[in-house]
Amino acid sequence: MSELLDKLALYLQYPFVRYAIIVGVLIALCSSLLGVTLVLKRYSFIGDGLSHVAFGAMAIAAIAGLTNEMPLVLLITVISAVLLLRTGQNAKIKGDAAVAMVSVGALAIGYLLMNLFSKSSNLSGDVCSTLFGSTSILTLTKTEVWICCALSVVVVAIFLFFYHKIFSVTFDENFARATGTKAGLYNLLIAIVIAVIIVLAMNLVGSLLISALVIFPALAAMRLFKSFLSVTVFAAIFSVICALLGLLIAVVAGTPVGSTIVAVDIVAFAVCWIVGVVKGGLRK
Amino acid sequence: MALLTCKDLSLGYEGHEIVRGLNFEVHSGDYLCIVGENGSGKSTLMKTVLGLQPPLGGTVRTGDGLAQNEIGYLPQQTVVQRDFPASVREIVLSGCGGRMGLRPFYSKEEKQLAKDMMEKLGLTALAKRCYRELSGGQQQRVLLARALCATKKLLLLDEPVSGLDPKVTIEMYALIARLNRDEGITVIMISHDIGAAVRYASHILHIGNTVFFGTRDEYLASDLSDSFLKGGEAE
Secondary structure, eight states: OHHHHHHHHHHHTSHHHHHHHHHHHHHHHHHHHHHHHHHHTTOTTHHHHHHHHHHHHHHHHHHHTOSOOHHHHHHHHHHHHHHHHHHGGGOSSOHHHHHHHHHHHHHHHHHHHHHHHOOOSOHHHHHHHHHHOTTGGGGOOHHHHHHHHHHHHHHHHHHHHTHHHHHHHHHOHHHHHHTTOOHHHHHHHHHHHHHHHHHHHHHHHOGGGHHHHHHHHHHHHHHHOOSHHHHHHHHHHHHHHHHHHHHHHHHHHTOOHHHHHHHHHHHHHHHHHHHHHHHHHHHO | OOSEEEEEEEEEETTEEEEEEEEEEEOTTOEEEEEOOTTSSHHHHHHHHTTSSOOSEEEEEEOTTOOGGGEEEEOOOOHHHHTOOOBHHHHHHHGGGGGOTTOOSOOHHHHHHHHHHHHHTTOGGGTTSBGGGSOHHHHHHHHHHHHHHHOSSEEEEESTTTTOOHHHHHHHHHHHHHHHHHSOOEEEEEOSOHHHHHHHOSEEEEOSSSOEEEEHHHHHHSHHHHHHHHHHHHO
């Protein structure tokens, strides 16, 4: 045990490990906050869809030879998010179908483009690390860490400031709109924030696993808690603890960061589920 | 001056007209029931009055000091709400949301208002309970309390008793009638239940192939109610 701790202490001396932990925890916090809203609005898969869009956008940026791909990726993802969430209940193509369409489409186009135009010798390696985020979180620069911190602060601030509006719009959009809340505006805000989080989170867990960061904390919290506030707070705590634990295990055991975090999420979700069932059973 | 005036209203989706030439007024203290067959445009009318969708033609005007965002609305329940993790108090409070503007948190008055409304509808003991664990009738009362937080004047109810058992249905109707009579709240209700409509309402708006608007007594005297009432019994 002490050997393990020594190893951990050794790794923590490296700045890139500390950066990874800071960024990982912040992203886990941000994604869980909006996860509750997304799950309840039946948009669980938007994380998946948007991250594939971001993947496609990265492929385009790579081909265009852009040195800084972030702005383009962010722009394309934000536009997609706005379009997907805006359609709402009256759309001709329903939410889940639209997300699925965009998700698969962007993934295919992205891979196709990379395949046709990439100059890299290790194409499948590149694709794999974009999809699973295997190592890029360990290669973050100081600037990227600062950007991530700043954006996280903005996301949390927006969430706190608009908490009650987000609740109204999630629970009953028509009522909110009828009584004078600008529901369209808040949907737009949610969409933009989601897109920003996803582009950030791609570094951490990669495209394929982002959904896990969005849905597991929310679902786990919904097993145990009964008010929106307690669900939101628990989801945030759950997500931060799982991300921290996952990162530490990944660092010490040398496993891929993204999948380790998701594995921890799965285990923790199972625990919450069992506790929920036992508690529910006792009450009856 | 009427609370709500609809003039030459045409309703529909994407240029497809369902109803045309709708004219009616709602005055303070009225209890208007909107009846008609499925697909006759009742819910579309409701959405148009609430400003959720624009009319194809004609106008909806609010008057008598009623602002567009002061209409309390009791919607039909959506699938999303049925398993929504929220406490009764959180939902009732959200009725105050419309007047907050950019202010991020509820004021003391708004919290008190929500408390009073919960008291009025007998929800105080349930305040901390989870919405999805309540019975259908309790859920409707929660949504009604929320609507009352949004308005002091006009309530719009979209099929408020659908899915409720007969006993709870009677209680719900009695509650609505009490709000109308004792609190002076104007009520507009969409209903399939023509029997209840003629029992409680002061005015009836019948939409469909023929449009009727008038007091309850005028409606009972008309041919339209005959066929519709009999049809209702045959079901």
